[in-house]
Amino acid sequence: MHVIVATDGSHASLAGARQFKWIADSREITDVTVLAVISPYAAVPFANELGPQKTARMTELSFSDDARLAVDTVAAEFDGWGPIIHKQIRSGSPAQEIIRAAEDLDADLITMASGSRGLSRTILLGSTASRVQHSAPCPVLVCRPTPQSERALG
Amino acid sequence: MAAAAEPHVLQPGELKRSITTKQLYFYVVGDVLGSGIYVLVGLVAAAVGGAFWMAFLAGVAIATITGLAYAELVTKYPQAAGASLYINKAFRSPVLTFFITICMLSANMAAVGSLAAGFVRYFSGLIGLSEDAIWVSTIVAVVFVAIITVINLIGITESVVANVVMTFIEISGLVIVVTIGIIALAEGVNDPSVLLQFNTEGGAGSAVLAVLAGVSLAFFAMTGFENAANVAEETIDPQRAFPRALIGGMLTAGVVYVLVSIAAALAVPIETLAGNTLLEVIRADLFFIPATVMLVIFGVIAMIAISNTTLVTVVAQSRILFGMARENVVPAMFAKVHPTRRSPYVALLFGAAIVSALLVIGAAIRTSQAGQPEETQLDIVDRLATITVVFLLFIYALVIVACLKLRGTDEGERTYHANTPLLIVGIIGNLAVLAYTLIDDPDALLWVAGLLAVGLVLYLAQKFFGTKKARLPGDDGGVPEAVEPPPLSKER
Numbered sequence: 001m002h003v004i005v006a007t008d009g010s011h012a013s014l015a016g017a018r019q020f021k022w023i024a025d026s027r028e029i030t031d032v033t034v035l036a037v038i039s040p041y042a043a044v045p046f047a048n049e050l051g052p053q054k055t056a057r058m059t060e061l062s063f064s065d066d067a068r069l070a071v072d073t074v075a076a077e078f079d080g081w082g083p084i085i086h087k088q089i090r091s092g093s094p095a096q097e098i099i100r101a102a103e104d105l106d107a108d109l110i111t112m113a114s115g116s117r118g119l120s121r122t123i124l125l126g127s128t129a130s131r132v133q134h135s136a137p138c139p140v141l142v143c144r145p146t147p148q149s150e151r152a153l154g
Numbered sequence: 155m156a157a158a159a160e161p162h163v164l165q166p167g168e169l170k171r172s173i174t175t176k177q178l179y180f181y182v183v184g185d186v187l188g189s190g191i192y193v194l195v196g197l198v199a200a201a202v203g204g205a206f207w208m209a210f211l212a213g214v215a216i217a218t219i220t221g222l223a224y225a226e227l228v229t230k231y232p233q234a235a236g237a238s239l240y241i242n243k244a245f246r247s248p249v250l251t252f253f254i255t256i257c258m259l260s261a262n263m264a265a266v267g268s269l270a271a272g273f274v275r276y277f278s279g280l281i282g283l284s285e286d287a288i289w290v291s292t293i294v295a296v297v298f299v300a301i302i303t304v305i306n307l308i309g310i311t312e313s314v315v316a317n318v319v320m321t322f323i324e325i326s327g328l329v330i331v332v333t334i335g336i337i338a339l340a341e342g343v344n345d346p347s348v349l350l351q352f353n354t355e356g357g358a359g360s361a362v363l364a365v366l367a368g369v370s371l372a373f374f375a376m377t378g379f380e381n382a383a384n385v386a387e388e389t390i391d392p393q394r395a396f397p398r399a400l401i402g403g404m405l406t407a408g409v410v411y412v413l414v415s416i417a418a419a420l421a422v423p424i425e426t427l428a429g430n431t432l433l434e435v436i437r438a439d440l441f442f443i444p445a446t447v448m449l450v451i452f453g454v455i456a457m458i459a460i461s462n463t464t465l466v467t468v469v470a471q472s473r474i475l476f477g478m479a480r481e482n483v484v485p486a487m488f489a490k491v492h493p494t495r496r497s498p499y500v501a502l503l504f505g506a507a508i509v510s511a512l513l514v515i516g517a518a519i520r521t522s523q524a525g526q527p528e529e530t531q532l533d534i535v536d537r538l539a540t541i542t543v544v545f546l547l548f549i550y551a552l553v554i555v556a557c558l559k560l561r562g563t564d565e566g567e568r569t570y571h572a573n574t575p576l577l578i579v580g581i582i583g584n585l586a587v588l589a590y591t592l593i594d595d596p597d598a599l600l601w602v603a604g605l606l607a608v609g610l611v612l613y614l615a616q617k618f619f620g621t622k623k624a625r626l627p628g629d630d631g632g633v634p635e636a637v638e639p640p641p642l643s644k645e646r
Contacts, residue, residue, distance in 0.1 A: 008496055009496075010493055010496070011493075012493065038387075038388060039496075040172065040173055040384075040385040040387070040388035041181075041317065041385065041469070042469070042496070042497065043306050043468075043469045043472040043473055043476070043497050043498050043501070043502060044472075044473065044476055044491055044496065044497060044498045045234075045387075045388070046496075047489075047491040047496055047498070049491075061233065061234055061235050061476075061477045061480060062233055062234065062387065063234060063387055064387050064388075088170070089170065090170040090172070091170060091171055091172035091173070091388040092172040097170075097172075114494075127494075
């Protein structure tokens, strides 16, 4: 089975990847694709909060580098886990591109985080997660950050 | 099923770019069209006279040549930072790069301010608000800025389809104006000789000066094309896409501008147009749909057009702040992104606060000057917009110089080459308009000096605090610390 692990560079997405790893049985999974989506028209196309934070010179600001870093950090979570790890960076509207990736890769499961806890965040919804759930071609595992998972991240 | 022992294979990160040449073209057209003609046509007409289409023509020509330099540089360095990046590559001077960045930031902020003011003019026209209601219109402007900021916070701007739809709406408004112009020509409303009439008494020399005066205003109408560099990283085949989309888009906008200004000059007397908006053209009631209906339709179109460009400008502004925060030039807090919406909310809110403050201060100054004659009144928002044109002209000239200086370096087989003589004409053009703006309006120098002084203070602060930061690498003031994940306890 082929699983897509989506990351938006947030801590929640890393926590989600760990939750997935904890839930899933690596013997059933052949491939894991770690996916990041850059949205070019947004104010910040991709913001990475994972891995070593370098203070880039602003002239060298590269959102695809940021996305690559986030994908690498999440992919590193699956080191030695078993399945073949693929990395992919796409650009466009996040929900749409995650769904497209699932179609292209014939994925059997999409796993992603739904953002953080808190009332305002619940109202604003992790709308990417809800949109993916609506039209994904396969099951979707939405990881809710819990106090426990946030503590584990330090 | 894969055996757990099988070593995993890390494939090279696959990057799927998404923006096509066509999408980039619409992005450029939409961005350029919304900013200028809806807001500025009256000012340019007042400065030049019936021949103000020449000012737009000259402005478009100079800007498009600058666009050639941008196209060449983007194909060499397809990264998001735009002018700051090119000038850094060419001159390797941190001070210069820093000032260029500050100039771009203040240019963006002033642009948002004057776009908001332009929006209010159409909004007032729509609901019949008097121009003297300074505070009401300021509130409308601030609410407008707030709504644009919220839209960016939520992050709706990522939709490509919305962008294309907005561009078509903008063009449709201008097609209406051109149609009215054709009707006016057929009905002989204004004598076509008005197109060669200048607001001066002297000979050909003063006509050139009149056009120059208009160009420095019309130039503002072409700004926005540089935002295309923002999406450079995500463009498919940038070597091919950029020159086509950027130059094609600017030429399209230029043709539309010239046609619209000719149409406006034909349809209404210049005295009516001077200082007013394109609504005057609609008010002339030459179209087959009654003016009362058209005024509403056109007002809405104009407001959508202005909103579209404001959205992009706010994105560019918060992105500059985000970049500066990443480099620790401004507090790292500005690089914070919202946990779920992934938008730089601190930078967005700060930008909105500055622009709102500008609008309110502007309104306060205008209120205090209510009794004075119109010439001595200071409209700080319009003033800042003209000041930032000075910055932009300088930056554009410098970008062309950077383009020439970087010839022969970082060139690939497919690098786009702009025409060198044209680029030199572009430098001269930018500098001529710059020189004229400064001679015509020496007060501008004071404002420029003031803004540069603010930049200098920031630069010194960065130097001072920047070195301190270098010594204390742990003290990064709020940047989310590196995640060195402790293993989950429950993970086995």
